[in-house]
Amino acid sequence: MKILRLSDAGAYPIWRRPITFLILGAIGMPIAFNTWSALLNNFVIEVANFDGSDIGWLHTVREIPGFLAIGVIAILMFMREQVLGVVSLFVLGIATALTSYFPSMAGILTLTMLSSIGFHYYETVNQSLQLQWIKKEKAPQTLGWLMAVGSGATLIAYVLIVLTWERYDLSYRFVYWMGGGATALIAVYMYFFIPQFEAEHPQRKELVLRKRYWLYYLLQFMAGARRQIFVVFAGFMMVERFGFEVHEITQLYLINLIFTIVAAPLMGRVVAVFGERRALLFEYFGLVCVFLAYGGVYYFGWGVLVAAGLYILDHIFFALALALKTYFQKIADPGDIAPTAAVAFTINHIAAVFLPAGLGYLWLVSPQAVFILAASMAATSFLLALLIPRHPSRGNETIFSQKVAAPAE
Template sequence: MTTTTRLADAGALPFWRRPQALLFLMAAAMPVAFATWSALLNNFVIEVANFDGHDIGWLHTVREIPGFLAIGVIIVIRYMHEQVLALLSLALLGVATAVTAWFPTLGGIMVITLLSSIGFHYYETVNQSLQLQWFTREEAPRKLGLLLSVGSAATLASYGLIVLLWEPLSLTYNAVYLAAGGFTALVAIFAFFAYPRFEAPNPQLKSFVLRRRYWLYYLLQFMAGARRQIFVVFAGFMMVERFGYDVHQVTGLFLVTLLCNMIFAPLIGRAVQVFGERRALLFEYAGLVTVFTLYGGIYFFSWGVVVAATLYVIDNLLFAMALALKTYFQKIADPGDIAPTAAVAFTINHIAAVFLPAALGYLWLVSPAMVFVLAAGMASGSFLLALLIPRHPEPGHETIFAKLNAAAPAE
């Protein structure tokens, strides 16, 4: 990264060296490490480290600490360009994933998970900022949907290789983690040297930004983070603990989910563009209330693995609609607020993540069904909050209570 190029001048570069091409390259590289880590995690910790619900809850609490501290990005970008930070974070994620199997104890897994999580969460924070700066408001919903599709395709390739080769080649956790993490790290290194540093037209504030007029966005981020944790931590764990899924079976379920995401993510982006953020988020939250309620029913009514697997796929598709929350913020934000607010939002999103997995790990030991009932309640709260989003949000008209002003107020 020896040169600097203004975003307006990037069109003169070869197509593969343009800023949007970099976003798509990173979108393909990140899931290879993260999705492979996720696919193997539940089997790895149960078979190698003898984890129970309490242990997995604490592991995910540790994993979410860097997300809670994502606000530190504001300090880092004072001294480091966002694009550089994104690539360095991506490389850290890859390296930490690669060596995961070298630490097969509770303490070792927690330490290496913390390192990979720093890479993941700092990458995601800066990447979201770059997306909203490098895409126009008109193209953002469609392009964000395409990025989801590309990430799903990369994850699909990873899952497909695991499903096809795990048993025939007698693959080990170490071999798979090394291959996936090493690939992501190498892509990050390549991108660092192959792409110029792109300068967006609107300089980003390098200070803490917490504006009153973004209050609804902050609340929706908090609820999304709390609700998401229950799914990430316990839905996959349930498939292994209750239904005895092996590695290739868990990965096969993820593979089906990714196929659906590849097909529907671009359509979801178009739907957000046509119907607006309010309707898209209301549809997502209503669907999540239903899905989480049915998750609880698996324990109350002893429904089988087919129902659980179907709900898992539907759950993932609904979460893909969360891109509407990004575009909602893009429409109401001052252009210079995007980077610092992305960091603040990531911290808010992870407030519950620091304590919720560990706390619910104890509840899981008593009643797994109640964990999912609690998630349904959180989704209901999000639905009520989404009713406050105006049909056409913009600065000065962030909620249905805000009067439409010609210019957004400073606070």
């Protein structure tokens, strides 16, 4: 297949340009992943009789491919990033479609592993292509719009689940097939109808670890550890403690998406105007408050409305996480983006390999302690974000870098 220069993209119709590739990926990935997520807690509790420990182990298995995302670097030696992204998206779709065929612990873990390989390898490549293909001055706003597009696609899927799940007595098998199949079809379109484009700066095909990226690495590690607690236990709490049914938990996700569609472009604008440092400080402070309040739901017996409101707030703050991407885009050597995206995904998932299973046991004893731990992680991220300079760039990666010359490495 002919490889085109990114500068030639304007000669092609909009439906064959790089931005269309990013938009379709922003639509396809969340359709499969969020369909899987919307049904997951009810599916494993009702069909496989999971408890808190079992769900912890499931998410530990789900995060192993994220920990091994560094393997993307080896694959890129013989496969282009754009092709790897499409193949990974297709694997995610097919694995999601087959989820309900194996309603046992071993079967669910196996399909979870396959879908996770597709998800994490796609996300690694997607983040790399975003930062290579989108100009720095437009990155915050464009990333915000891509996030809103993905939320819009998921919104449609959730509306369909809410409106049809009870009315037509849908099965888990049917819904998983619809969500996963749609993603697989989108991947097929991306492969056959969008040309392959070469970014302006060739990407290194070897492992890249640079001392001057140390703050970015630490922020990625803390983000991964903190995210696990929310992903694994916030939704599980709504089902286990408050007895949410499939359509009810999906309605909560639906409200989340509406807020995200509105908030994500605004958050992109906030990052562009106020900078990465202030945006991340605001996000982390808000998350400290949210996680402490989650603990209060259990300790003080606050009701379901408080818990649902916190769940929505958590997602709004998450929209500011795009500031971490643009921070790295500003400090990175242009050729480092692809290998560092793989390294960052691995760092992001170090805690993910052991935290869900370990905290699953803690959850059985003290659910509020799990959320207090998450609040302490958010507080640590806040302290680290204080080290980001107001105007990050190469040679000015942290507040300490201002005192020394730009590093050669």
